[in-house]
Amino acid sequence: MTETEDESVNSAEQNAPVGGYGSPNGSMRGFLSEVQADLAQGMLSPRVLNDPELHQAELERIFATCWVFVGHVSEIPSPGDYVLRYVGEDQFILVRDEQGEIQLLLNSCMHRGTMVCRAEKGNTSHFRCPYHGWIYKNSGDWNGAPHRGKAYRKLDAASWGLRRAPHVDSYQGLIFACLDPDAISLREYLGDMCWYLDVLFGLNEQGMSVAGDPHRWVVPANWKSGADNFVGDAYHVQSLHQSLGEIGLVPGIEKGAGAHFHISLKGGHGLIANSGILPEPFGVMGYPPEVASTFDLDRFEADQRAFLEGRFGVTGFTIFPNLSFFRSVTSTEVGQPPMNFTLLRQWQPRGPAKFDLWNWSLVWNSAPKEYNQAAYNAGINAFGPSGVFEQDDTVAWSGGPSTGRSVFARQSMKFNYQMGLEGMSDYALASDWMGPGDASTTYYGDMNQRRWWHRWSEQLQSS
Ligand code: FES
Ligand SMILES: [Fe+2]
Incomplete structure (x- = not known):
C-alpha cells in the first residue's frame, strides 16, 4: 500500500458504509427505499430511533392497520369486566359486553371527546360520561342522555355509540384488535x-x-x-x-x-x-x-x-x-x-x-x-x-x-x-x-x- 492510500483510511469517504449515507433527513418515501437497500447490506440508519415524521407514519400505517395485542382473555372473564388499553397512542376500553362478546371501544365520548371511563379496570353495565352525562352500554351502544326528551328528540341513537374497533379476535387466549375495516383475519x-x-x-x-x-x-x-x-x-x-x-x-x-x-x-x-x-x-x-x-x-x-x-x-x-x-x-x-x-x-x-x-x-x-x-x-x-x-x-x-x-x-x-x-x-x-x-x-x-x-x-x- 502506498503512503497516499494509507492516509485515505481515515477519510470520511473510506469510513462510509458500503451503501453510502443516503439522505438522512430526506423525504420519507426516499428514506424508506434506502432503508430496504441498506438492510440488504446489513445496515440501518439511526434516524429510525427518533424521528417525529416516522413516528406519525407508524401511528397511521402500523398501529391503525395491523392487528395489535390488547389483552388476555383471563383479564375480562365475566360480562361487564373491562380494562383500559392502548392501540398506538389511543386509549381504548377492552370490555366483555352483556352478550359475552369482547369489544374494544375508543375511550372518547361522542359528544365532546371526554374520557367516559377513568378507572384502569372494573366491572360495569354502562359507561356514563362525567361531562354532560351521556350514557353508553358496555357494548358501546348509545343508551341515553339527561333530559333526552327535551334535548335530543330526533337523535339517531344507532349513530352515536362509542367508536368500536372493527375487528377483535383472540388466539390461544391472546386478544388482538385491528382498526382497519378491510383487514385480513387474525389467523x-x-x-x-x-x-x-x-x-x-x-x-x-x-x-x-x-x-x-x-x-x-x-x-x-x-x-x-x-x-x-x-x-x-x-x-x-x-x-x-x-x-x-x-x-x-x-x-x-x-x-x-x-x-x-x-x-x-x-x-x-x-x-x-x-x-x-x-x-x-x-x-x-x-x-x-x-x-x-x-x-x-x-x-x-x-x-x-x-x-x-x-x-x-x-x-x-x-x-x-x-x-x-x-x-x-x-x-x-x-x-x-x-x-x-x-x-x-x-x-x-x-x-x-x-x-x-x-x-x-x-x-x-x-x-x-x-x-x-x-x-x-x-x-x-x-x-x-x-x-x-x-x-x-x-x-x-x-x-x-x-x-x-x-x-x-x-x-x-x-x-x-x-x-x-x-x-x-x-x-x-x-x-x-x-x-x-x-x-x-x-x-x-x-x-x-x-x-x-x-x-x-x-x-x-x-x-
Ligand atoms: S362530553 Fe360526554 S356528555 Fe358531553
Ligand atoms: Fe436482554
Missing part, C-alpha cells in the same frame, strides 16, 4: 406464528391466566428497540447480562445463549428458540415434573409433538408490531433452583423517544399454586420495573433516541445488522426443521431483526 395475520402459539400456550385444555395486573412503566427509548431485541437478539445476553451469571442468579448464562437459534416467519414475526438448555428433571419446555405432568401432548399434531418432546423451547418472540414474549429460567436467590416463568411484553409508543413498557406474568391454570407463586416471583425478579434483566436492557436501549436525532450520527453512521450475512459467520438455515418458518443453525445472525425492519419499512410505505 391469517399471525400465519405460522399460530403453530408456535399452540405449543407455548396450548399445552393443555386449561391454558394460562394472567397473574395480577400488568406492570407498566416509562422507558426513555424508542418502542422499536424492544421489538428488535426480542425478535432475535440472543447475542447481547453474554455481554449485557453477564453480571447475572457472575453473581449466580443465572448459572452458565453464556452457555444458555449459545444454545439459542432463530426462527423467522412471514410478516416480520420471529422467535428466539432454544434447544435443551436445562438439565433433567426439567422436561417439556423446561418445566419440572409436577407441572409437565399436567400437560396433554396428545392434543398436538406429530410435528408439534416432536418439537415439545425434543426438549426444544422458545425463549422469546415478537409478533409484529409490538407484542413480545419471554419464557426462561432464573433463580430468585443465589443457590435456589431455577424457575421457569412466562411473560408477555408490549412496547407502547409515547412519541418517538419514549415508550410505556407493559409486562404481564402468566401462569398455568393446571399447575400447583406454590409453583405459580414461585414462577411469578422469578418473573418479576428478572423483568419488570425492578427486574435484574430489565434494568440492563432498558439502559442499553436508552441510547437510541439521542443517536437517532443526532445530526452527526445521521450523516456519518449506520447501525450494523451484518451478523449472519454471507461470510460473516457459520449462520445458515437448518434443512430439517420440524416446524414452519426459517430456522437457523446458530444465533450468530441478525436475520430476524433485518426481516422485522423490512416489514416495518414495507408497512410504512403501504397506502
Whole structure:
C-alpha cells in the first residue's frame, strides 16, 4: 500500500458504509427505499430511533392497520369486566359486553371527546360520561342522555355509540384488535406464528391466566428497540447480562445463549428458540415434573409433538408490531433452583423517544399454586420495573433516541445488522426443521431483526 492510500483510511469517504449515507433527513418515501437497500447490506440508519415524521407514519400505517395485542382473555372473564388499553397512542376500553362478546371501544365520548371511563379496570353495565352525562352500554351502544326528551328528540341513537374497533379476535387466549375495516383475519395475520402459539400456550385444555395486573412503566427509548431485541437478539445476553451469571442468579448464562437459534416467519414475526438448555428433571419446555405432568401432548399434531418432546423451547418472540414474549429460567436467590416463568411484553409508543413498557406474568391454570407463586416471583425478579434483566436492557436501549436525532450520527453512521450475512459467520438455515418458518443453525445472525425492519419499512410505505 502506498503512503497516499494509507492516509485515505481515515477519510470520511473510506469510513462510509458500503451503501453510502443516503439522505438522512430526506423525504420519507426516499428514506424508506434506502432503508430496504441498506438492510440488504446489513445496515440501518439511526434516524429510525427518533424521528417525529416516522413516528406519525407508524401511528397511521402500523398501529391503525395491523392487528395489535390488547389483552388476555383471563383479564375480562365475566360480562361487564373491562380494562383500559392502548392501540398506538389511543386509549381504548377492552370490555366483555352483556352478550359475552369482547369489544374494544375508543375511550372518547361522542359528544365532546371526554374520557367516559377513568378507572384502569372494573366491572360495569354502562359507561356514563362525567361531562354532560351521556350514557353508553358496555357494548358501546348509545343508551341515553339527561333530559333526552327535551334535548335530543330526533337523535339517531344507532349513530352515536362509542367508536368500536372493527375487528377483535383472540388466539390461544391472546386478544388482538385491528382498526382497519378491510383487514385480513387474525389467523391469517399471525400465519405460522399460530403453530408456535399452540405449543407455548396450548399445552393443555386449561391454558394460562394472567397473574395480577400488568406492570407498566416509562422507558426513555424508542418502542422499536424492544421489538428488535426480542425478535432475535440472543447475542447481547453474554455481554449485557453477564453480571447475572457472575453473581449466580443465572448459572452458565453464556452457555444458555449459545444454545439459542432463530426462527423467522412471514410478516416480520420471529422467535428466539432454544434447544435443551436445562438439565433433567426439567422436561417439556423446561418445566419440572409436577407441572409437565399436567400437560396433554396428545392434543398436538406429530410435528408439534416432536418439537415439545425434543426438549426444544422458545425463549422469546415478537409478533409484529409490538407484542413480545419471554419464557426462561432464573433463580430468585443465589443457590435456589431455577424457575421457569412466562411473560408477555408490549412496547407502547409515547412519541418517538419514549415508550410505556407493559409486562404481564402468566401462569398455568393446571399447575400447583406454590409453583405459580414461585414462577411469578422469578418473573418479576428478572423483568419488570425492578427486574435484574430489565434494568440492563432498558439502559442499553436508552441510547437510541439521542443517536437517532443526532445530526452527526445521521450523516456519518449506520447501525450494523451484518451478523449472519454471507461470510460473516457459520449462520445458515437448518434443512430439517420440524416446524414452519426459517430456522437457523446458530444465533450468530441478525436475520430476524433485518426481516422485522423490512416489514416495518414495507408497512410504512403501504397506502
Ligand atoms: S362530553 Fe360526554 S356528555 Fe358531553
Ligand atoms: Fe436482554
